Amino acid sequence: MFADELPHSLRDRMPERYLELEAERLTRLIADWLGYESTRVEFEVAGTEVSSTIVLGDLTLRVRLDRVDRLSDDTLLVIDYKTGLVSPKSWDLPRPDDVQLPLYAGFALSEETGAGLAGDVSGLVFAKLRAGDLSFVGRVGDAQSTLLSDLKGGNALVKSPLTAEQLIDWRDCIEQLARDFVAGKAEVAPREAPKTCERCGLQTLCRILENQPVLTDDDDSDEAEDE
Numbered sequence: 648m649f650a651d652e653l654p655h656s657l658r659d660r661m662p663e664r665y666l667e668l669e670a671e672r673l674t675r676l677i678a679d680w681l682g683y684e685s686t687r688v689e690f691e692v693a694g695t696e697v698s699s700t701i702v703l704g705d706l707t708l709r710v711r712l713d714r715v716d717r718l719s720d721d722t723l724l725v726i727d728y729k730t731g732l733v734s735p736k737s738w739d740l741p742r743p744d745d746v747q748l749p750l751y752a753g754f755a756l757s758e759e760t761g762a763g764l765a766g767d768v769s770g771l772v773f774a775k776l777r778a779g780d781l782s783f784v785g786r787v788g789d790a791q792s793t794l795l796s797d798l799k800g801g802n803a804l805v806k807s808p809l810t811a812e813q814l815i816d817w818r819d820c821i822e823q824l825a826r827d828f829v830a831g832k833a834e835v836a837p838r839e840a841p842k843t844c845e846r847c848g849l850q851t852l853c854r855i856l857e858n859q860p861v862l863t864d865d866d867d868s869d870e871a872e873d874e
Contacts, residue, residue, distance in 0.1 A: 676776055683781045688793055690724070693717040693764050699755040703825035712751050714774075715764050718793040722769035725751045726783075733773040735785050735807070740820055742838045748773075748785070749817035769793065770809055786813065 658666070697712040714726040727748055737745040748771040756764050770793070772785030783794065786809035791798050798805050835854045837843035844855060 672778075676778060679778075680774075680776055680781055686795065686797070688796055689719045690793075691717045693723065697755075697764060699751075701750070701754045703754070703822055705829045706825045708750075710751065710755055712755060715756065717766070718769065720769070720789075720793055721766070722788070722793070723756060723764065723766045724787070724794070725756070725768060725771040726774050727751075727772075728776060729773045730776050733775060733784055735773075735803075738786075738817070740816055743817075743820065744838070746817070746821055746824070749814075750821055753814055753818040753821060768814065772804075785809075 692714065694715045695713065697715055699710050699712065701708040701710060712725060713728050716724040716726060718724055725748055737743060738749050743749070752768045752771040756766065756768055769789070770785065770787035772783040772787065772794075775782050775784055783804065785804070786807060787794050787804050788809050790802070790804035790808065794804065800806070835857060837855065840855070844850075844853075847853065850856075
């Protein structure tokens with residue numbers, strides 16, 4: 648399956664043995680993931696590759712959700728598959744690093760989007776598909792009752808549940824981001840300056856130095872006298 652999904656021009660340049668080993672690796676990973684999901688509280692896969700059109704003021708976004716589950720309490724769980732390192736901290740306000748899943752949860756499943764899966768969203772999670780580290784990471788309203796009954800009280804899904812207030816705050820933030828984008832707003836305000844700037848490499852194009860105090864000749868003289 649893996650080799651068949653690749654473009655012919657790329658597949659032809661790869662050693663056949665490599666393709667075989669990669670197919671075996673992915674097969675093991677998927678089998679392990681299915682085993683992990685078999686321990687979940689009863690659920691239904693409501694949709695995969697769910698297309699939705701979101702209108703935020705003058706901004707129109709066409710998105711595709713990896714997967715949406717309907718949980719045992721008839722609420723919806725938004726799932727996004729990831730193989731790399733992920734953390735729900737990237738959604739933290741007031742300056743989120745990533746709003747992909749909050750966008751899906753707050754807008755993509757409303758009645759007006761036409762996704763066909765309208766309902767109350769009670770969770771948004773990354774599905775971490777990493778060998779030896781298979782797990783859900785994110786926010787769920789009641790993870791022990793609707794996701795995994797064997798979760799311990801110290802698990803992040805239990806300690807930091809999704810709330811209606813969070814969904815509202817994310818919606819407000821995303822709507823403001825959309826308005827700022829359409830208006831061309833581009834303040835010089837790195838999220839974690841100066842750490843953000845250390846590996847930027849675009850200093851010649853950035854205006855961050857405009858915010859730094861300008862050292863005049865008089866300032867130089869004063870510093871010399873102090874010494």
